[in-house]
Amino acid sequence: MTTQTLKTKATVLENLVAVRAMIRRHKRNDIIFAAVGLLALMLGLLTLLTLFLDLVMDGYPRFNLTFFSEFPSRRAANAGLLSAWVGSVLVMIVTFLTAVPMGVAAGLYLEEYAPKNWFSDLIEINVSNLAGVPSIIYGLLALGLFVYGLGLGESILTAGLTLGLLTLPVVIVSTREAIRGIPVAIREAAYAVGATKWQVVKDHVVKYSQGGILTGVIIGMSRAIGETAPIITIGALTFIAFLPPSPISDVAPFINFEWLGSGFTVLPIQMFNWLSRPDHAFATNAAATGAIIIVVTLMMNGTAIYLRYKIRKNIKW
Numbered sequence: 001m002t003t004q005t006l007k008t009k010a011t012v013l014e015n016l017v018a019v020r021a022m023i024r025r026h027k028r029n030d031i032i033f034a035a036v037g038l039l040a041l042m043l044g045l046l047t048l049l050t051l052f053l054d055l056v057m058d059g060y061p062r063f064n065l066t067f068f069s070e071f072p073s074r075r076a077a078n079a080g081l082l083s084a085w086v087g088s089v090l091v092m093i094v095t096f097l098t099a100v101p102m103g104v105a106a107g108l109y110l111e112e113y114a115p116k117n118w119f120s121d122l123i124e125i126n127v128s129n130l131a132g133v134p135s136i137i138y139g140l141l142a143l144g145l146f147v148y149g150l151g152l153g154e155s156i157l158t159a160g161l162t163l164g165l166l167t168l169p170v171v172i173v174s175t176r177e178a179i180r181g182i183p184v185a186i187r188e189a190a191y192a193v194g195a196t197k198w199q200v201v202k203d204h205v206v207k208y209s210q211g212g213i214l215t216g217v218i219i220g221m222s223r224a225i226g227e228t229a230p231i232i233t234i235g236a237l238t239f240i241a242f243l244p245p246s247p248i249s250d251v252a253p254f255i256n257f258e259w260l261g262s263g264f265t266v267l268p269i270q271m272f273n274w275l276s277r278p279d280h281a282f283a284t285n286a287a288a289t290g291a292i293i294i295v296v297t298l299m300m301n302g303t304a305i306y307l308r309y310k311i312r313k314n315i316k317w
Contacts, residue, residue, distance in 0.1 A: 055294070087156070087264040100217050134229075146162065155262060156260055163231075170223065171217055178210075
């Protein structure tokens with residue numbers, strides 16, 4: 001065996017040892033990163049659980065049907081959430097009808113139809129930036145545009161449009177991300193059998209991405225239902241002892257739009273009102289309301305995860 005051969009084997013062994021050391025180091029770093037991530041996750045969940053349990057313990061005496069069926073009152077024991085949760089439902093209806101069709105359509109256009117040039121890149125950047133804009137900015141925009149500019153006043157329609165603007169970027173971004181997850185082979189196969197662009201989008205792209213789109217919609221709505229700053233900015237009432245007119249009428253065409261111009265309050269505003277009262281008994285009502293908002297938000301997010309799982313499971317690629 002020559003000296004050159006021995007040197008070559010030694011070099012190979014050194015490289016092998018170095019590679020094994022590098023692999024061990026990377027595995028150790030992976031374990032450390034996973035441990036830190038798990039610790040951060042558990043810390044966040046523990047904090048949320050602690051706050052939620054504290055709210056439940058403080059608001060437990062008010063968890064009854066009376067609390068949901070009575071109007072607010074100057075007496076804490078008689079105060080309820082009727083006008084607040086009805087107002088939240090009506091505002092969410094307007095928000096959904098405002099943000100979802102426009103957001104899904106915009107996401108489909110940007111991903112499937114828009115030409116790839118500087119203008120579409122500018123739109124994409126602005127949409128992504130709008131998703132991170134503080135909610136109070138939307139409230140100030142709505143105050144100048146909807147309340148004073150268009151004269152819609154401090155109404156359910158104004159609140160729904162405001163939260164719709166807030167939710168719109170989230171829906172657009174989630175729609176685009178869901179569409180990007182569709183394999184290119186599906187589009188190519190559809191084109192190969194003579195499908196038009198619209199048929200590909202309608203029958204394949206939307207069908208296979210509807211789980212992700214629906215998830216983004218529900219997450220956006222769950223964010224909107226807990227927003228307070230923009231609703232306060234446009235002048236939501238803090239004390240309201242009446243309900244808006246019913247959206248359903250007994251006279252043809254059986255739809256009533258008077259409720260869109262009605263005054264309103266929502267769950268976060270009612271909670272804020274009770275917290276501002278000097279009487280400590282109202283803090284119990286506020287705690288119960290906070291727990292209800294958290295439960296509703298968790299249920300909406302849980303529903304989004306479940307629907308996404310079911311839809312993806314039923315889809316056959």
